[in-house]
């Protein structure tokens with residue numbers, strides 16, 4: 460239970476300060492990096508289906524405009540308040556910096572329970588919120604670009620872009636005012652699996668570092684590693700899928716109704732279908748049910764992926780966690796006490812701030828697609844295929860040998876949009892992992908990878924501010 464006067468924004472500031480000690484920036488500049496630049500708190504009336512007028516409380520925070528546009532999701536939740544939106548916006552600044560997405564951080568929230576409203580009411584609320592943002596110049600492809608978050612998805616993003624376009628007729632880049640749109644409205648292929656795939660790429664890169672693996676007593680590579688995943692939602696499902704497809708063994712999956720264990724590995728799609736048919740992941744053929752869902756977190760394994768909720772590993776259960784690597788796919792799955800315990804035990808925590816950045820990275824690709832007005836791969840796919848076909852034919856003529864049909868298809872294939880999005884994400888996650896690790900290696904005083912990630916973010920935002928100079 461959190462204290463009544465707990466401030467999420469203040470706790471982000473504390474993590475920032477812990478890392479700032481390892482940077483060279485002067486106090487004033489650090490204060491500027493931490494501060495929320497613009498906060499728009501609004502109230503507006505919406506007439507509900509029964510004729511009642513409800514006053515809606517909502518926010519949009521632009522934490523940093525050191526790079527524009529600002530970027531960050533919009534959540535619909537009764538827990539929304541200014542402090543939370545400020546904290547989430549600041550985390551977006553740091554997350555974007557780490558993965559080299561050239562945006563400042565932003566976040567929005569509407570204090571409603573989306574389940575308590577009809578779709579028509581939600582549409583009215585979303586459209587009114589968007590028009591309030593337009594009025595105050597808080598949205599636009601070069602200003603601030605929202606995205607989905609808790610309680611929002613493609614549908615809400617489609618309402619936002621439609622409202623924006625009707626208020627800004629003829630603005631040529633208007634589709635880039637929001638990301639996470641349906642593909643038919645300017646969305647990009649590959650976004651759904653982006654966060655889980657990014658989690659996989661990040662952890663795989665860590666596992667490919669021989670020195671680090673030796674320190675943890677593990678072999679290099681993900682092949683054969685035992686993985687436990689908490690949550691079979693979007694992020695958990697896709698994380699499990701990519702680990703399995705690359706040779707890891709997903710021995711346990713936990714959901715809120717319980718957890719299962721299967722020594723020779725779980726196929727996430729089979730489990731998903733089993734849950735759909737029976738309403739539960741329990742009693743999955745060939746697997747053992749665990750006594751409690753949280754028992755999965757304490758199993759002997761190499762990699763633990765909490766991909767469900769915040770604060771699931773805390774001072775109470777952290778001493779019993781046996782994993783060597785914890786990949787924070789969810790936001791905030793570890794409490795500071797758990798973090799402390801893992802640092803002492805030498806367990807590697809790969810931090811959420813960059814590990815789950817796949818979503819924002821692919822949002823960046825969507826925004827670029829909107830600005831360029833052309834689908835990825837459209838210009839070069841056919842050219843590449845013709846060229847590959849020609850090269851392969853020449854090689855076959857010269858050698859007198861033929862490749863198999865499967866090889867031919869693989870070699871001649873030109874990149875589709877989804878191939879390019881996945882490849883861009885892979886490059887992003889590998890580079891970010893290496894940058895953070897280089898910072899950590901260069902300064903052994905830095906206690907953990909989370910602090911190294913913050914140092915990485917502070918240095919990038921600090922450089923940007925210092926090179927901007929101060930406007931008189």
Ligand code: NAD
Pocket residue numbers: 654689690691692693694695713714715716752766767768769788789790791815816818
């Ligand atoms: P989701 O709603 O699709 O999945 C969450 C899953 O966790 C659900 O299947 C739910 O039943 C399960 N769950 C709930 N309580 C549980 C419990 N006590 N034990 C085990 N499982 C439980 O959500 P998601 O999009 O997969 O997001 C998961 C986490 O990842 C969140 O923390 C979110 O903030 C974070 N995240 C998501 C994205 C994204 O692109 N979706 C990006 C960054 C971070």
